[in-house]
Amino acid sequence: MFRLIFPVALLLMAATACGSTSENATAADAASSQMAEQAAQENATTVQPIDYLSFAQGAVPVRIGGAAEALNVGMEQALQIIDGDEGGFSATPKPGAGDSAIWFIYRLPAATTFTRFAVPNILETPSPSQTFFREIQVFGGNDGPDGEFMPIGAATLATHDSRGKRTFFAADKERAVTWVKVQLAGGINVERDRTFFEFSELIGEGRQEPVALSTAFDGKWRGRGVVLELAQEGSLVSGCYDRVGDLEGAVNGNILRATGTNRTSGVRSTFVLSVVDGNITGVRSTNGGPFRLYEGDADADLVTGCGSAKVEPPGCGDTLYGIQFDYDSAVIRPKSFDTIDALRSGLEGSTESAVTIVGHTSSEGSDAYNLDLSQRRAEAVVAALQERGLKNAKISARGAGEAEPIADNGSETGRSLNRRVEIRCQ
Template sequence: MVCFRSKLAVFFGTLALVGCAGDVDESQGATTDRTNAAQAAEENTDSVGARAGDIDLNPEGEPIDYLTYGSGAFPVRFDKDTQGTVTAAVLDGRLGYASVSRSPTGPEQPITITVELPAETKFAKFGVPPQSKFGCCRGTHISTVTVEGSNSSPDEGYVKLTSFQVEPNVYEENQLFPASQKPSVRWLRITLEGRQVPDPEDYRGTTFIDLFGYGTQAPVKVGANHFTGRWLTGGGASGENGNRIELIQDGALVTGCGTGGGAKFIISGGVENGLLKYVVSSDTVPVVAVINSENQISGAMIGRSYGRLIGEPGGAPTSCTPGAEPPPNPVGTALDQCRAAIVYGINFDVDSDTIRRDAEPALNQIRVALASRPTMNIVIEGHTDSDATDQYNLDLSQRRAESVVAWLSDNGVSAEAITALGKGEAEPIADNGTLAGKASNRRVEVEPSC
């Protein structure tokens, strides 16, 4: 499960490298202990700080919201043509108003969204954030929220967990509502109806801010090859011209290839507590994603917007499909282009600079790239999210950067050209106000003299 602990548990989930060198053959690399890597990939880092009754807390003592992309919650049933905005509002963890209907008296039909959770969860409370005192949207918010839960399937077996009215004049505090019953559930069916102040003459329509879900969640476990496969991601074609991605998981490392809009791209990512984080080619905007129970891939882009990637299994082979040619090394590709290569999948023990076993494939990918470029001078920068104090983050990022340098040195890369530098939380690449943004900020950037 992905929680607010983030950097305390595995902030170093991202590694970015920048460099430049000539073309080299990187198809040969050191082998890793596949058994250990696979076993470690199934383990779940304990990222819950404490528990207050029937609600999990992060290490800062705040309740963990299990209804966010960053917690691995993604939609599986909704109208993609008309409900994309409201679905993002429910799950993105941001507090801005989103328009969900042009009707000034509420949606013409109830809006129903089904969300899949990454593990069995017992919800104790649901809620919404404070209503804005100012701005365009006072009185326009959805008025009635009903939440049902199922542990059977996304389509049946639901029982009502809560139904509440959102008050229009609560400006300072969250509005929280207890669950009437607390079964273990894997799916939630959320129904939104009405408008706080119906007004046929009001041009502003109906809006929604966010929905919280607090409770306890079982550990999230994924298999060693959970993120290996091919998925169609749109474009209207299933052949060579179809938009698709192919992923290959090795320990906590996930690499891949894809096509979109007629262009080819390389994927570099990793698994942290069951959540996939990746970037595409030279783009620094990260994506968080899961594979749901129907083998669909669901993802959300962090930083620019929260557009979702919904992919069905299938699609033609890509340049990453196992065959005569080895798949591209994203780190080496970036180094040859003298740009940053973000590499996820380097995880650490809780509050420690001890590298976990499932990080070896990601580290080995870097080792192969750097060993081919022995004259490149590089500074490995550790970056955290905003949890804990500035000084704590700075110290931990420094120690973890040093651990990466030590691992590379122990595995044949000359340490003379590599310097470790902890940056802490000073340079985020995504919004630290959301779990998904925090996950994206846990990274390392390796800067060369290029």
């Protein structure tokens, strides 16, 4: 996961060490430009269309049906279908008949028009008791989970001959929808009367209307392994969990991304959460482990033992998800200006001798490109703070690229947590 990176600056130092003539400077500039262009070209080959049917983009499971109950299928499997991890998983904890069918309903954060779908890594486990689902149907609607759903795509799946491939199928009709129903049925290679079914990921490409900022992350929730209290002010969220953990994060659309630290052990956790009909749902990773389902019901009378959750301006030691940039760019989006303003307020009274804004990326693209992009984004944050009157003379920018992940880059959920800005002070 960690890679050795040789910064362009080192190469330029070697090129200019022999003298300071304009010829050497010109050669160095040309080399730098060529390397930047090459990195951009390498990155361009890895750019993927946005998967709007993913939890990281705000799609949230709300209901399951068909043979789901008999096969012990729950919200954990519903999330795995859209978690951005293209590896296979056991979709049915209990075996079923060879023609078993299950369905899932997802709520989208805004009207979405799908143009095509994909299922990656259709691979059979070498076991007579397991097989990959064969039939997939996708329906769309706009009248809630109980409303009418119209077919928008379907495919009969066949096993891939190697890992890393995708089966694409076009949307039958391009219509804007806010609800999606996915049905999986039958098996590719059913060898026994009772079989376990596997699946990987459903990807949905297209276009989506702008997503409004959710203001639902204010309250208390209780569930299995969940004791959570949150307070929201604009896009910023503070709170506590497990009665001993402090949490800070930001809302983008209808998704909260947050990091927390156990006050007793120092163990860190990361969260990607949404609020559905007042209840919290999402995933949590503790100490760098796998993401686990994290859901609880609203409970206004819950005693969290954390005191009163209060939103404080971000500052030294914080991890920020509220600063958003244009795609593949260092241009800060206007909806992030409130976060920049709050950060300026939080840093204004800092007595630290040095403040470093550190930019981080996920792992798509080349190391060199991500390092350059994270540096430019960190510099953009510094410039925005200085434009707002922050007087700290020792504020600086550093790009870390993809070299310091805090979550697994194997899924979009994890990658979305790795794209962040950190405030480090000395």
